[in-house]
Amino acid sequence: MSSYQNITGKELRDLARKLEFTGVTSGLALGYVQANLVVLPRAQAFDFLLFCQRNPKPCPLLDVTEVGDAEPRLCAPGADLRTDVPCYRVYRQGELMNEPADIVELWQADWVGFLLGCSFTFEGALLQAGLPVRHIEENRNVPMYRTNIACQPAGIFHGPMVVSMRPMTPAQAVRATQICTRFARAHGTPVHLGDPSAIGIRDLADPDFGDAVTIRPGEIPVFWACGVTPQAAVMQAKPPICVTHKPGHMFVTDWKDVDLESV
Amino acid sequence: MSSYQNITGKELRDLARKLEFTGVTSGLALGYVQANLVVLPRAQAFDFLLFCQRNPKPCPLLDVTEVGDAEPRLCAPGADLRTDVPCYRVYRQGELMNEPADIVELWQADWVGFLLGCSFTFEGALLQAGLPVRHIEENRNVPMYRTNIACQPAGIFHGPMVVSMRPMTPAQAVRATQICTRFARAHGTPVHLGDPSAIGIRDLADPDFGDAVTIRPGEIPVFWACGVTPQAAVMQAKPPICVTHKPGHMFVTDWKDVDLESV
Numbered sequence: 001m002s003s004y005q006n007i008t009g010k011e012l013r014d015l016a017r018k019l020e021f022t023g024v025t026s027g028l029a030l031g032y033v034q035a036n037l038v039v040l041p042r043a044q045a046f047d048f049l050l051f052c053q054r055n056p057k058p059c060p061l062l063d064v065t066e067v068g069d070a071e072p073r074l075c076a077p078g079a080d081l082r083t084d085v086p087c088y089r090v091y092r093q094g095e096l097m098n099e100p101a102d103i104v105e106l107w108q109a110d111w112v113g114f115l116l117g118c119s120f121t122f123e124g125a126l127l128q129a130g131l132p133v134r135h136i137e138e139n140r141n142v143p144m145y146r147t148n149i150a151c152q153p154a155g156i157f158h159g160p161m162v163v164s165m166r167p168m169t170p171a172q173a174v175r176a177t178q179i180c181t182r183f184a185r186a187h188g189t190p191v192h193l194g195d196p197s198a199i200g201i202r203d204l205a206d207p208d209f210g211d212a213v214t215i216r217p218g219e220i221p222v223f224w225a226c227g228v229t230p231q232a233a234v235m236q237a238k239p240p241i242c243v244t245h246k247p248g249h250m251f252v253t254d255w256k257d258v259d260l261e262s263v
Numbered sequence: 264m265s266s267y268q269n270i271t272g273k274e275l276r277d278l279a280r281k282l283e284f285t286g287v288t289s290g291l292a293l294g295y296v297q298a299n300l301v302v303l304p305r306a307q308a309f310d311f312l313l314f315c316q317r318n319p320k321p322c323p324l325l326d327v328t329e330v331g332d333a334e335p336r337l338c339a340p341g342a343d344l345r346t347d348v349p350c351y352r353v354y355r356q357g358e359l360m361n362e363p364a365d366i367v368e369l370w371q372a373d374w375v376g377f378l379l380g381c382s383f384t385f386e387g388a389l390l391q392a393g394l395p396v397r398h399i400e401e402n403r404n405v406p407m408y409r410t411n412i413a414c415q416p417a418g419i420f421h422g423p424m425v426v427s428m429r430p431m432t433p434a435q436a437v438r439a440t441q442i443c444t445r446f447a448r449a450h451g452t453p454v455h456l457g458d459p460s461a462i463g464i465r466d467l468a469d470p471d472f473g474d475a476v477t478i479r480p481g482e483i484p485v486f487w488a489c490g491v492t493p494q495a496a497v498m499q500a501k502p503p504i505c506v507t508h509k510p511g512h513m514f515v516t517d518w519k520d521v522d523l524e525s526v
Contacts, residue, residue, distance in 0.1 A: 042309070045309060046305070046308060046309045046312065046330075049309065049312050049313070049316070050312070050327055050329075053312070053316070053324055053327055054327075054337060061316055064313055064316055064317075066313075066417070066418065067309075067418070073415075074317060074415065152336075152337065154329070155329065155330070184447065
């Protein structure tokens with residue numbers, strides 16, 4: 001597995017396409033931008049595109065395919081969204097049906113693929129700056145929480161913002177904010193820091209998704225908008241069908257993290 | 264007219280709504296974000312939203328309305344896109360038909376309004392930083408040029424990027440780039456500086472739109488993506504109907520220029 005750390009995004013996609021790799025992509029193809037995948041029929045795609053446009057922190061759009069086209073031409077020319085994700089999730093009416101390794105048979109002529117930026121990008125930049133990323137230190141999943149921050153609704157899509165949390169000192173939080181300013185397309189700057197109850201979080205030790213992590217003396221919790229937000233909005237809207245990546249099994253693009261600066 | 268310099272965006276919109284103001288908005292309601300308007304039927308709206316998402320420098324989305332809803336709820340709650348622009352342009356099959364002062368009778372239940380960021384925002388920031396904005400000094404329209412830079416196509420929409428040009432010294436161009444980094448939603452950083460022929464411009468003295476301006480010794484031309492780009496793409500696509508603002512007669516939002524930082 002560690003041999004996949006230093007391969008390119010395209011090489012990792014090719015392994016996924018050949019079903020030689022079906023695992024989690026965290027820490028692999030280092031330096032390449034990884035992306036959340038949401039696939040919806042055209043009938044729901046306009047509302048979802050609007051939802052992303054209105055909520056850029058939880059839903060930072062990297063690439064959206066033409067109707068029926070499975071190739072993300074901007075971020076990975078030649079790639080195929082039907083085969084190049086290590087593992088998929090298929091939802092019908094908001095219910096998880098199965099977790100196939102490809103969606104070639106399932107794909108329809110009216111489907112649209114959305115690729116959204118992911119926290120791996122800014123976590124790489126935080127680590128390079130010597131800032132702590134506690135869940136990586138502790139080898140856990142990042143803790144995620146539902147908040148009382150309402151997303152801007154769009155058509156059939158609405159719901160609360162889900163946030164991820166990373167503990168750090170206040171000075172480190174300032175430096176992290178400065179770094180994340182560059183990554184508007186990977187969730188951008190924190191949405192909150194300090195008192196969890198101010199955004200409707202009751203207990204940091206009991207995350208809604210992922211695992212709790214240690215908060216050390218002198219540290220405060222720092223909260224970023226999270227890519228689970230659009231998935232939750234899609235599940236709540238109960239579209240006839242929706243395909244996503246399986247959590248942690250991301251689509252890896254040809255873009256480099258360092259190129260993901262704001263336009 | 265100068266009495267409108269220091270009123271709010273809402274006050275200027277109310278004057279437009281009552282037909283008491285039908286003029287150009289440049290220099291009015293200073294400090295409020297002004298926006299380009301494009302209205303399209305839902306049948307073309309998804310492709311246009313995609314076009315904007317793929318070409319954020321010429322087409323920086325500020326707000327997109329729900330289908331049939333004329334209220335831009337994010338940037339101007341309570342406003343009405345059918346009445347609050349000082350003057351409109353109505354195009355059928357890409358041909359200019361007329362320039363009404365409102366579109367109340369015309370508006371259809373399947374229409375979607377798009378508001379796109381405008382160069383007034385970053386020009387204000389350049390002036391505050393003491394940088395030259397030559398067309399304002401010379402009381403002309405900004406010079407605009409078609410380039411050989413192709414926009415990323417999306418469905419029925421495609422075409423070349425149109426740029427605006429402001430001459431400045433190389434050191435000023437660096438400072439301008441630094442300032443415009445903050446304004447991704449108002450065309451962002453320059454797309455080119457120096458040699459015009461490198462982006463397909465033959466003669467700076469002969470702009471495709473607007474007026475030529477003086478370039479002083481020691482200055483280079485600095486080029487920004489321009490809001491005429493999406494209008495040109497719409498005209499070329501010849502949708503059955505499209506409504507825009509009349510050039511210079513912008514929609515003024517409730518947002519302040521200083522709040523238009525990248526997320």
